[in-house]
Amino acid sequence: MSSGVPELLAEHLRDYRAIVHEAPMADVAAVVAGALRERGVRRLVVPHGLPDAWLAGIVVGSAASASASGSASASASGSVPGSATSDSAVGSASSGAPAVERLTDDPSLTPAELDAADGVITGCAVAIAETGTIVLDAGPGQGRRALTLVPDYHLCVVLPDQIxxxxxxxVSRLRPDRPLTWVSGPSATSDIELDRVEGVHGPRTLEVVLVH
Structure with missing residues (x-):
């Protein structure tokens, strides 16, 4: 990979209004946890084959415990009066690790379940610097196309050798018999007066972790 290519990818992703983080592999879990916390994600779609290490910074639990963790944090700060929570929820809140319900696609999640999720985390097949495009091919850690088209928030981790x-x-790296999804920023379209609307055909928010 030529010098400056990752920087060009980051620049073009930001041009498309994607949120971009650049981090070493050792910090991926912390960056992912921080992104999920900032976004307030409580239900996260996790495709088969996603590296467990990427989610090491979160506390995996039920939706109820995730909500309790959020309440515990708010109560500790004084913004919400006395909410009863479990010890595990309080522990996760005090440690700063977000509590997230992990939604797996086995059996397949229904469209309603995907729509109710707060977001999805994936890897990718390849990322193109000159166009700021991320390509998914339904491989390990990516899942079927619906997983990244229905939820409103997509968090994608891109490895150095994928850029x-x-x-x-x-194209030379991609197999033509795979279901390819080409993502250039958050979903966006414009009406006849060129008013931009985001989230019509896919996620309203795209957040990318570029690993170096």
């Missing part, structure tokens, strides 16, 4: 400079280079 390429150009579209031809990306």
């Amino acid at each position: 390429v400079a150009s579209v031809p280079e990306a």
Whole structure:
């Protein structure tokens, strides 16, 4: 990979209004946890094959315990008066690790379940610097296409060897028999007066962790 290619990818992703983090592999779990906490994610779709290490910074539990953790944090800060919570919820809140319900796609989540999720985390097949595009091919850690089209928030981790400079280079890496989804920023469209509307055809928010 040529020098400056990751920086170009980050620049173009930001041009598309994606949120971009750049971090070493050792910090991925902390960055992911911070992103989920900032977003307030309580129900997270996790496709099969996603590295467990990426989620090491979160407390995996039920939706009820996730809500209790949020209440515990608010109560500790004085913003919400005396809410009863479990010891585990309080522990996760005091440690700063967000409590998240992990939604797996086995058996397949229904459209309603995907719509009720707060977001999805995935890897990718390849990322293209010159266009700021992330390509998913339903491989390990990515899941079927619906997982990244229905939820309103998509958090994607991109590894260094997945970044390429150009579209031809990306195409040479991709298998034509795979279901490909090309993502260039959050979903957006415009009406006849060119008023931009986000979230119509996919996630309203795209957040990317570029690993170096």
